Amino acid sequence: MSRPIGVFDSGVGGLTVLKALRRRLPNHDFVYFSDTARVPYGRKPKEMVRQFAAEIAFFLLQLDVSSIVIACNTASASALPDLANHISVPVWGVIDPGVEAARRATKTNKVGVIGTKGTIASGVYQRKLEAVGLSVWSQACPMFVHVVEEGLAESEDALVLARHYLSGMPDIDTLILGCTHYPVLAPVIEQVTGSGVVLVSSADVTAEVVAGALSHESPSGPGRLTHYVTGGVPAYQHTAEVIGGVEGRVIPLDVTRLADAGVIAGKDTATR
Amino acid sequence: MSRPIGVFDSGVGGLTVLKALRRRLPNHDFVYFSDTARVPYGRKPKEMVRQFAAEIAFFLLQLDVSSIVIACNTASASALPDLANHISVPVWGVIDPGVEAARRATKTNKVGVIGTKGTIASGVYQRKLEAVGLSVWSQACPMFVHVVEEGLAESEDALVLARHYLSGMPDIDTLILGCTHYPVLAPVIEQVTGSGVVLVSSADVTAEVVAGALSHESPSGPGRLTHYVTGGVPAYQHTAEVIGGVEGRVIPLDVTRLADAGVIAGKDTATR
Numbered sequence: 306m307s308r309p310i311g312v313f314d315s316g317v318g319g320l321t322v323l324k325a326l327r328r329r330l331p332n333h334d335f336v337y338f339s340d341t342a343r344v345p346y347g348r349k350p351k352e353m354v355r356q357f358a359a360e361i362a363f364f365l366l367q368l369d370v371s372s373i374v375i376a377c378n379t380a381s382a383s384a385l386p387d388l389a390n391h392i393s394v395p396v397w398g399v400i401d402p403g404v405e406a407a408r409r410a411t412k413t414n415k416v417g418v419i420g421t422k423g424t425i426a427s428g429v430y431q432r433k434l435e436a437v438g439l440s441v442w443s444q445a446c447p448m449f450v451h452v453v454e455e456g457l458a459e460s461e462d463a464l465v466l467a468r469h470y471l472s473g474m475p476d477i478d479t480l481i482l483g484c485t486h487y488p489v490l491a492p493v494i495e496q497v498t499g500s501g502v503v504l505v506s507s508a509d510v511t512a513e514v515v516a517g518a519l520s521h522e523s524p525s526g527p528g529r530l531t532h533y534v535t536g537g538v539p540a541y542q543h544t545a546e547v548i549g550g551v552e553g554r555v556i557p558l559d560v561t562r563l564a565d566a567g568v569i570a571g572k573d574t575a576t577r
Numbered sequence: 578m579s580r581p582i583g584v585f586d587s588g589v590g591g592l593t594v595l596k597a598l599r600r601r602l603p604n605h606d607f608v609y610f611s612d613t614a615r616v617p618y619g620r621k622p623k624e625m626v627r628q629f630a631a632e633i634a635f636f637l638l639q640l641d642v643s644s645i646v647i648a649c650n651t652a653s654a655s656a657l658p659d660l661a662n663h664i665s666v667p668v669w670g671v672i673d674p675g676v677e678a679a680r681r682a683t684k685t686n687k688v689g690v691i692g693t694k695g696t697i698a699s700g701v702y703q704r705k706l707e708a709v710g711l712s713v714w715s716q717a718c719p720m721f722v723h724v725v726e727e728g729l730a731e732s733e734d735a736l737v738l739a740r741h742y743l744s745g746m747p748d749i750d751t752l753i754l755g756c757t758h759y760p761v762l763a764p765v766i767e768q769v770t771g772s773g774v775v776l777v778s779s780a781d782v783t784a785e786v787v788a789g790a791l792s793h794e795s796p797s798g799p800g801r802l803t804h805y806v807t808g809g810v811p812a813y814q815h816t817a818e819v820i821g822g823v824e825g826r827v828i829p830l831d832v833t834r835l836a837d838a839g840v841i842a843g844k845d846t847a848t849r
Contacts (some may be wrong), residue, residue, distance in 0.1 A: 342614035342808040342832065346811040348727050422727075448734055451723035455620050455694075462720055462741065469737045536614040536808065537832045541624055557734055560809045561613065 308525035309334035311370035311392045313361045316344035316454065318485035319376030320548040322399060325512035326374065330519065332526025336368055341536030343561040345450050346379040347421025354423065358384035361565050362392055370394060374515060378420050378484050382427040395518065402514050403481050403507030404433045410503045411479040417442040420483030421450065422470065430483055442477055446470045453486040456547045463493045479503045489548060529553065535560040579796035581606035583642035585633045588616035588726065591648030591818040594671060597784035598646065602791065604798025608640055611699045613808030614832040617722050618651040619693025619725035626695065631831050632654035632835050634664055642666060646787060650756050654699040667790065674786050675753050675779030682775045683751040689714040690710060691742065692755030693722065702755055714749055718742045725758040728819045735765045741767045753777045801825065807832040
């Protein structure tokens, strides 16, 4: 029996990554962890996000996952190197794939990246993009996550915010959607940037990377999907509708006990 | 020993009401319940919000509260009449006090009300304001809660959204801030409406009503404050900073068990 792949996000945005993964790995089992009790991560202190990520990774390891995908840019930016050093299964984030996708897409070597406050403030996209020779414009768009979760991705509210956030955008040919919620906003963002700017979502490239690394496995399938959610099941299912809903079992989880697990994880059981 | 007053909200907005209550009732004990695991309520179906409110009220009754204040406009609009009919302690919402405050403030009898989608769609403010002879303009502002919770109440983002939401505002002299988060946005809203429009927050009037009803009680004080929070303690404390932070003990609570309690409450134990 094959071990499941663990995927986690602060909320429902990571479902865009999960969907891309399941398209490429239809026979694999997946566990999707959604920390809706503590969403959003975007403005929380880096140390707090890192603690949450450690707790969730520890929980996923208890489920015997074969690998972990951090399907959240904020958590990838804050926690990835640390997690990868402390646990024994492979850990992927969404940032390196996004950088790779932008590098492939740009012709002028002038790119932009938009994301949460935490992601943009970390400077990780900017550093990695500059390291491959690109010049970078970046902009935090803290309200975009909420526009999506409110089901307003196609509204006038979204357009007003997109115009505001992108008003200072220089002449670039590629824009990284540096938050897993943002693909839902692509039509509105395109209305502002015009068709001359390629929008890059890391979901597909992340799936490509993970699928490549797991190509030696061939589970018999069909892959099963289980969701664990900290903020209550009906509330999760309702919010997930904005990304196209959820399939599979949804299991509620006590965020308080998760924090206990995190304390244990901080001691010695996170490495296994 | 006096029984505590229970106050609840989906998140941190109700802290504006709690503060007004404690100013008037400094010797009373309070329990503040914050359902951060399932925030925001504003776009969730009415039935879901009603269920959440029933679960929370049942939990508060187990703590032997003397009365309950629904410090959330969305929950007041969806759940108040029902709750008041089913439980034996007094239940107050924030809507009737807001209507009363607007009636006192207006000179032209032309008022406006802004709130979440759920509150505005319920039509409850509109009906109650018209019933006291006022003409009413209403507008849902779904992103305002998030602007506050992101700590962006004084930002350009807030101003852009306020201009957008208030662009159709007719000639009124009073505007009800129909969401407990909105007092934090008052400076930005005033920048758009100008000083000719009185902004009415129901927090103070709610406190006045509740204090009046409890004037026969005289606990020895000083009043103690306990918070129960479904979404994790550090995340709650971090978000609460946007309303000025929290005093008192903060106790985490498993939202899953709360839902179980709600099922029981739905049977027969809610009335006591």
